[in-house]
Amino acid sequence: MLRLFFNYLIFPGFLFTATMGLLVSWIDRKITARVQWRKGPPWYQNFLDLIKLMQKEIVIPGRKTFTFIISPFLGLISVTLVASMLGKLLINPHTEFIGDLIVVIYLLLIPGIALILGGSSSGNPLGSVGSSREMKLILAYELPSILAVLTVLIKTNGIRLTEIINHQMVYGPNITSISGFIAFLVTLICYQAKLGFVPFDISEAEQEIMGGVLIEYSGLLLGIFKLTRMILLYIMPLWLIILFWSNNLNFVILIWKYFLIFLLVVLIKNTSPRLRIDQALKFFWGPVTILGVIAIVLALLGY
Amino acid sequence: MSLKLKALTKSLWVFHAACSPCNNCDIEILDVLTPRHDVERFGMVLVGSVRHADVLLVTGVPNYKNTERIKKIYSQTPKPCLVVAVGNCACGRVMFKDSYNSPAALDEIIPVDLYVPGCPPKPEAIIAGVVKLIKKVRGI
Numbered sequence: 058m059l060r061l062f063f064n065y066l067i068f069p070g071f072l073f074t075a076t077m078g079l080l081v082s083w084i085d086r087k088i089t090a091r092v093q094w095r096k097g098p099p100w101y102q103n104f105l106d107l108i109k110l111m112q113k114e115i116v117i118p119g120r121k122t123f124t125f126i127i128s129p130f131l132g133l134i135s136v137t138l139v140a141s142m143l144g145k146l147l148i149n150p151h152t153e154f155i156g157d158l159i160v161v162i163y164l165l166l167i168p169g170i171a172l173i174l175g176g177s178s179s180g181n182p183l184g185s186v187g188s189s190r191e192m193k194l195i196l197a198y199e200l201p202s203i204l205a206v207l208t209v210l211i212k213t214n215g216i217r218l219t220e221i222i223n224h225q226m227v228y229g230p231n232i233t234s235i236s237g238f239i240a241f242l243v244t245l246i247c248y249q250a251k252l253g254f255v256p257f258d259i260s261e262a263e264q265e266i267m268g269g270v271l272i273e274y275s276g277l278l279l280g281i282f283k284l285t286r287m288i289l290l291y292i293m294p295l296w297l298i299i300l301f302w303s304n305n306l307n308f309v310i311l312i313w314k315y316f317l318i319f320l321l322v323v324l325i326k327n328t329s330p331r332l333r334i335d336q337a338l339k340f341f342w343g344p345v346t347i348l349g350v351i352a353i354v355l356a357l358l359g360y
Numbered sequence: 361m362s363l364k365l366k367a368l369t370k371s372l373w374v375f376h377a378a379c380s381p382c383n384n385c386d387i388e389i390l391d392v393l394t395p396r397h398d399v400e401r402f403g404m405v406l407v408g409s410v411r412h413a414d415v416l417l418v419t420g421v422p423n424y425k426n427t428e429r430i431k432k433i434y435s436q437t438p439k440p441c442l443v444v445a446v447g448n449c450a451c452g453r454v455m456f457k458d459s460y461n462s463p464a465a466l467d468e469i470i471p472v473d474l475y476v477p478g479c480p481p482k483p484e485a486i487i488a489g490v491v492k493l494i495k496k497v498r499g500i
Contacts, residue, residue: 095395
């Protein structure tokens with residue numbers, strides 16, 4: 058029991074992942090700055106931002122106080138749970154049951170729902186526009202991302218994460234096969250939308266609807282939303298590695314794989330313009346879903 | 361210097377409130393964010409919503425319509441909040457002083473912490489002003 062609490066709150070859990078998330082999103086900011094030929098902030102910038110947001114006044118607009126306050130914490134709690142599960146799995150892939158594929162998929166959905174709840178309880182018209190866009194975006198990207206996960210299940214013949222990792226350790230990584238590679242690309246695009254990164258940052262759109270879902274959030278609550286985003290950014294490459302590339306979980310190789318995927322995500326973010334919501338919907342339900350179906354068919358045929 | 365004060369002064373998030381300016385100051389403010397000057401080095405970011413802001417950056421002469429708006433925006437900003445007036449117009453409404461559409465100067469409406477004069481001020485002048493503001497907040 059004590060060990061579980063330690064795992065959840067300190068080591069692969071909250072404290073460790075929060076620190077890693079802040080550092081990793083500094084790397085994101087730095088790469089963004091270098092791509093734009095700027096210098097970029099120092100490494101402790103995100104820590105200072107968080108400390109500053111903690112001491113600011115928290116303004117609560119509207120009458121739906123409870124939902125407004127509870128929704129950022131909802132996202133943070135679920136993301137931390139995913140982070141501690143994945144962290145524990147990567148440290149020792151042969152552990153007893155701590156969490157499963159379907160649990161992770163469910164928990165990764167909750168930050169988006171938290172954003173929708175927060176945006177719609179703020180009572181701001183732009184906030185409600187933002188949350189309706191986030192809702193459509195979730196409907197759009199969940200279908201292809203589930204298809205990609207199904208491809209992994211077909212290829213590895215097991216529904217538990219330990220089985221998936223074991224299969225890849227014995228028979229080679231999923232990403233080297235054709236269907237696995239297509240599913241990897243599909244998941245990468247879907248998680249770009251889940252992270253709210255640029256081609257799909259339609260629900261926030263600073264220049265257009267002024268922060269959208271986050272428009273009324275200030276102080277600590279805003280800081281928690283930002284922290285949730287950062288932790289999500291930290292666990293996203295880990296999740297992709299577990300699903301598609303976990304043939305060798307040596308620490309050094311893990312870090313190489315991690316930064317390769319991370320760099321890909323940041324470069325996609327920096328080199329593409331924002332889509333409209335209808336374009337994003339068409340994109341996800343059109344080409345990306347078709348790619349997902351092709352991946353499943355190829356996996357069933359054994360490629 | 362306490363960590364709290366350092367965190368506040370090293371991560372100033374700026375909301376740009378334009379009180380009917382002629383756009384020259386706004387162009388110079390954008391220059392401060394571009395690669396040559398890049399104030400994100402010091403943690404300064406332009407944000408879209410007042411609720412996220414620590415600094416209210418005002419350009420232009422307040423007229424009858426946006427006097428109320430700027431008051432409202434100031435009351436909506438979470439405190440502690442600093443106000444920076446950029447350009448001659450926002451500092452003391454120079455030649456619009458006796459104009460028919462200008463009821464009051466900016467510092468008669470909301471408390472102003474920093475004046476950056478110039479028409480428009482150079483990006484270097486804006487950065488020098490912000491350095492003075494940070495020193496004032498830190499109490500050096």
